[in-house]
Amino acid sequence: MGRSPCCEKEHTNKGAWTKEEDERLVNYIKLHGEGCWRSLPKAAGLLRCGKSCRLRWINYLRPDLKRGNFTEEEDELIINLHGLLGNKWSLIAARLPGRTDNEIKNYWNTHIKRKLYNRGLDPQTHRPLNAAVATTATNTSAPVVAATNNKKANDDSISSSSNFHSMTPPSPNFGISGYTNTKIITDSAAEDSNSNSSSGVTAEVEASPQLNLELSLGLPSQVSLKRQRREQRHQRVLYQWYGNARQGVCLCCNLKFQSNQTATCGCNCKTMGTAPTTDNNLYRFYGPLDI
DNA sequence: AATCATGTCAACCGCACGCGA
DNA sequence: TTCGCGTGCGGTTGACATGAT
Numbered sequence: 513m514g515r516s517p518c519c520e521k522e523h524t525n526k527g528a529w530t531k532e533e534d535e536r537l538v539n540y541i542k543l544h545g546e547g548c549w550r551s552l553p554k555a556a557g558l559l560r561c562g563k564s565c566r567l568r569w570i571n572y573l574r575p576d577l578k579r580g581n582f583t584e585e586e587d588e589l590i591i592n593l594h595g596l597l598g599n600k601w602s603l604i605a606a607r608l609p610g611r612t613d614n615e616i617k618n619y620w621n622t623h624i625k626r627k628l629y630n631r632g633l634d635p636q637t638h639r640p641l642n643a644a645v646a647t648t649a650t651n652t653s654a655p656v657v658a659a660t661n662n663k664k665a666n667d668d669s670i671s672s673s674s675n676f677h678s679m680t681p682p683s684p685n686f687g688i689s690g691y692t693n694t695k696i697i698t699d700s701a702a703e704d705s706n707s708n709s710s711s712g713v714t715a716e717v718e719a720s721p722q723l724n725l726e727l728s729l730g731l732p733s734q735v736s737l738k739r740q741r742r743e744q745r746h747q748r749v750l751y752q753w754y755g756n757a758r759q760g761v762c763l764c765c766n767l768k769f770q771s772n773q774t775a776t777c778g779c780n781c782k783t784m785g786t787a788p789t790t791d792n793n794l795y796r797f798y799g800p801l802d803i
Numbered sequence: 804a805a806t807c808a809t810g811t812c813a814a815c816c817g818c819a820c821g822c823g824a
Numbered sequence: 825t826t827c828g829c830g831t832g833c834g835g836t837t838g839a840c841a842t843g844a845t
Contacts, residue, residue: 550830567814602833618812808844
């Protein structure tokens with residue numbers, strides 16, 4: 513026996529709220545207070561689901577909401593809190609009066625991620641980007657962060673944008689210095705019994721964002737054109753943030769291989785490079801296809 | 804001027820959790 | 825202990841605005 517739906521969907525409005533609906537909701541809550549969202553719509557004369565009412569109130573109509581842009585102080589606070597708490601938006605929001613979890617989540621995805629990339633930091637782990645890449649390429653038995661424990665993310669794992677949004681939260685003591693390159697990834701590999709990365713080959717495929725992208729471009733036909741365009745868009749944005757759009761990134765340069773590990777580097781970089789320790793050259797470049 | 808790409812954010816969806824019967 | 829309900833949370837989507845070509 514499944515759960516009963518939270519509302520009768522055929523009798524409820526969806527989408528943007530009208531001014532009249534807003535007024536009804538505000539007036540009702542002013543009179544009766546918050547609570548019992550399930551019964552609220554009927555009592556307030558709204559053709560909305562209770563969850564929708566709650567969301568509208570919390571994210572938009574609540575009188576104590578702070579409007580306007582985030583300040584620099586708020587930015588830094590969010591970054592610090594995210595470092596401590598991961599994607600626990602409600603906990604982060606609790607520390608920022610007048611801001612909602614949804615607002616912070618959106619702000620994170622649209623602004624702060626880019627900010628961290630510009631600082632050379634991975635927004636999920638808050639570690640230097642080079643370290644994350646090095647870990648990926650040198651640990652041949654481990655899947656990369658794309659092998660997340662998040663069920664929904666796994667459902668969508670073919671989507672590069674989804675992976676991008678739902679990497680494993682940082683460990684509590686990440687961060688400043690002295691971290692090891694392998695900790696997070698090996699842990700996630702051990703924990704993720706459902707991942708497809710039990711074989712070395714699969715792990716290698718996952719370890720290559722370029723190959724991931726190729727999979728993305730080979731999406732089955734039922735996937736909507738709009739979705740494909742969204743994914744391509746996310747790819748472009750991501751690589752713009754890396755500052756290497758369209759050109760790809762030489763892993764040899766990013767991994768900072770030792771000079772005694774020389775190998776032919778396919779790019780024109782001046783650094784002493786080597787092939788990754790995975791015997792093949794699959795990972796020489798990570799970067800977008802020509803999209 | 805038209806079209807496409809990109810950025811933003813409100814809203815939705817499904818799952819997880821806590822609580823009371 | 826189990827089950828159902830109400831609620832909260834995090835990820836994702838879609839609509840709209842704006843900028844670029």
